[in-house]
Amino acid sequence: xGVERNGLEGLWEExxxxxxxxxxxxxxxxxxxxxxxxxxxxxYSIQMVYYVQNRRDCWGYVQGSAPLEIKKLIWEHxxxxxxxxxxxxxxxxxxxxxxxxxxxxxxxxxxERTPRLEGGEVCFSAWIRLxxxxxxxxxxxxxxxxMRNSSELIKGGSLSxxxxxxxxxxxGIPMKKQINNAEHVVMDVEHAHLLMxxxxxxxxxxxxxxxxxxxxxxxxLIDRVYRDHLADMLAALP
Amino acid sequence: MQLVKELCATLxxxxxxxxxxxxxxxxxxxxxxxxxxxxxxxxSALYTSNRRDCWGYVQGASPLEVKRVIWEHExxxxxxxxxxxxxxxxxxxKQGEVIGLxxxxxxxxxxxxxxxxxxxxxxxxxxxxxxxTAYTSSHMLERRNNGKIVSGGGMSYRVGKKFxxxxxxxxxxxxxxxxxxxxxxxxxxxxSEMFERYVxxxxxxxxxxxxxxxxxxxxxxxxxxxxxxxxQIK
Numbered sequence: 001x002g003v004e005r006n007g008l009e010g011l012w013e014e015x016x017x018x019x020x021x022x023x024x025x026x027x028x029x030x031x032x033x034x035x036x037x038x039x040x041x042x043x044y045s046i047q048m049v050y051y052v053q054n055r056r057d058c059w060g061y062v063q064g065s066a067p068l069e070i071k072k073l074i075w076e077h078x079x080x081x082x083x084x085x086x087x088x089x090x091x092x093x094x095x096x097x098x099x100x101x102x103x104x105x106x107x108x109x110x111x112e113r114t115p116r117l118e119g120g121e122v123c124f125s126a127w128i129r130l131x132x133x134x135x136x137x138x139x140x141x142x143x144x145x146x147m148r149n150s151s152e153l154i155k156g157g158s159l160s161x162x163x164x165x166x167x168x169x170x171x172g173i174p175m176k177k178q179i180n181n182a183e184h185v186v187m188d189v190e191h192a193h194l195l196m197x198x199x200x201x202x203x204x205x206x207x208x209x210x211x212x213x214x215x216x217x218x219x220x221l222i223d224r225v226y227r228d229h230l231a232d233m234l235a236a237l238p
Numbered sequence: 239m240q241l242v243k244e245l246c247a248t249l250x251x252x253x254x255x256x257x258x259x260x261x262x263x264x265x266x267x268x269x270x271x272x273x274x275x276x277x278x279x280x281x282s283a284l285y286t287s288n289r290r291d292c293w294g295y296v297q298g299a300s301p302l303e304v305k306r307v308i309w310e311h312e313x314x315x316x317x318x319x320x321x322x323x324x325x326x327x328x329x330x331x332k333q334g335e336v337i338g339l340x341x342x343x344x345x346x347x348x349x350x351x352x353x354x355x356x357x358x359x360x361x362x363x364x365x366x367x368x369x370x371t372a373y374t375s376s377h378m379l380e381r382r383n384n385g386k387i388v389s390g391g392g393m394s395y396r397v398g399k400k401f402x403x404x405x406x407x408x409x410x411x412x413x414x415x416x417x418x419x420x421x422x423x424x425x426x427x428x429x430s431e432m433f434e435r436y437v438x439x440x441x442x443x444x445x446x447x448x449x450x451x452x453x454x455x456x457x458x459x460x461x462x463x464x465x466x467x468x469x470q471i472k
Contacts, residue, residue: 060298
């Protein structure tokens, strides 16, 4: 296989291919072809906050198990996500997601009183389990979700980009008003390179490269199941 | 409020009691030589790395607001402590220069077996327990270093004084120990505030106490192990 033949370059190509393949999976196709009503946009938006929270859980665990210099990279990564950059007028991504909800008529209380999707809960636990594996598997599992959200790597646009296009098409809400989606379209291009930085230094042998692939593949599998649950949720709403 | 007040009083007693334990007494009774001092400083760097592992795990498990507090905490530890102008691992390596250590001595250092067992035990609490238990486990090691709580001074202060009294190196020159005398006082106070927010029931108290008891037991084993290994250095 390509990974064995070409080492690091092959690994990167394989990871990019896996991310692109997500969009050909039945669950992604189903989610992205769902017509969006305002109520569906509201529920999707709320569930995305839980998804972002789960990302914070997983990145914390990855930070715990990674070598010291990688811990520092993750700490910086989490600044955008967890804290924001007040000097640049950027809020953290959870506040951003709640703020974006206003466009769909959501209040902060709506986020607090709406429970997690049951299927989402199961996927979140699965991602946490992955985050507690060996650090290379764990970091690949988290970083691959940002690669899958990088329009630089995904032909036809990342997941955030495609979702925002759907919202624009069906609800007439321009992307610049979807502040969370718009931010991730930009940020995840930058964040997607984290795994390559790590791989250059640590994926020096076949076993390390296989660990990265294993973590990435399992995470993308969970991602497909999660998107399927979201599609079910949307389909059940008017 | 009363619940948390009583809980904190119990935690304070526990960190003070550490210094009366046979393991801590044995550790402090081992006379310091330059070689033993070098061993201790290298081990401190490894301990610092283990703390970074555990706080990462705790951040993963905690509620969002607590994650943010831990992230700020890790800013000093992992990125840059303005008190020192560097992160705490680099600070420990820098401190080593005073006693003739080079960066390579830290890079090639091995974790002795009894110490390794303690590090894995701390990992286990941080990764596989309720977040309040995990959080308290890491917090207690800073509380035990808080000179405002521990009569006679926290661990860093006492070890710093040992370097001063037994091998003649002033505490101010032991820059990592010196910074930790202050840093862990602030850290333990900031982190302690979270108990006010999240400890509401006796069950919550039990989760906190479980983390405190287990971490303090490992801490005693760890100090006992360091004392043992230092004693082997003739």
